[in-house]
Amino acid sequence: MARFDVWIMRFEPLDASPAERLEKAFGIDPTSARSLEQSVPKIVKHAVPAKAAGEMRVALEAIGAVVECRPSREVKPVAGSTRRDSAAVFHPPGADLFPAGRVSAIDPFSSAGEPGAPRISVDDAVPPTADADRGAPSEVELPEAPGDSSASPAPAALQQTGVRRAALTLGAGLAILAIGYLLGSSVFRGDADWMGIGFDGLGIYFVGSGGYGLFTSVRS
Structure with a gap:
């Protein structure tokens, strides 16, 4: 299964500061919120499935964050660093960002301003394709039996x-x-x-x- 890293690239200017928006949306403490605001661009979710990455992207863009979802890469430890130095992933509390059953598929790579490309697809049936309307294959498409070949000698x-x-x-x-x-x-x-x-x-x-x-x- 493909996994993705969720990056906050920057925050759009709004009435409230990015730290205040993070506190209100995710309930994190002011110090952690200010630290995240000042350290962008930064990974906030590492190696998560596409659906979780898409949900996190929608939730962050709702508070004015510019978000990118990229294919996850294996984190290689830096020589001489400690475990605390590599703790670059921010985990906001609360995983229920959307009610269960509302979101079926999210494209984490679609642009927020791309016209005609919905960010979230609901549970609609997939329309039949042209290949689905084709009937059973005709006899000319079936493999020919060895005894039916005209090239077989009498x-x-x-x-x-x-x-x-x-x-x-x-x-x-x-x-x-x-x-x-x-x-x-x-x-x-x-x-x-x-x-x-x-x-x-x-x-x-x-x-x-x-x-x-x-x-x-x-x-x-």
Whole structure:
């Protein structure tokens, strides 16, 4: 959750002094009120949620303070300083600045003099957007099922491809055996050496693989 620091930058001149206005609005003692008046700009709320920062801003602007809400930054201790030196946050008593349920959202960054931009939004329903009026997505927007794709090959085409591959494998095996037989180094001639045996074995493997593939493709 985003958190913000509430700064009092200065006080606008009014009939009453800033210290008197702080005393009356927040009930603080005169010494603390004068100290705050003389030390502006100063953080009066540190690392509070957006709603609390907005409520504090409205309450301070009601007594003539010029307020800024900035994203909160982690306070890093200064070397040699004490805890009392870093006590720069002013906490006015009383947290009920507004009745419960009256404020639903406050923009802490809106300008007080910005025309047409209300500081406080009440509990009104959000108007429907253009996207909300759209119906269910049409069929062309839905993901296409794998079986409905026109690019999927038909079973007949798959069968033809399998038969073609099996026939090529079978033909390659027969060609290997024929070359070995014609060269005179084949087990079928009875005078094969180790190289001829390996060559014939490769041909037999291709013949068997191609024949089995051709049989299963035609049968399916």
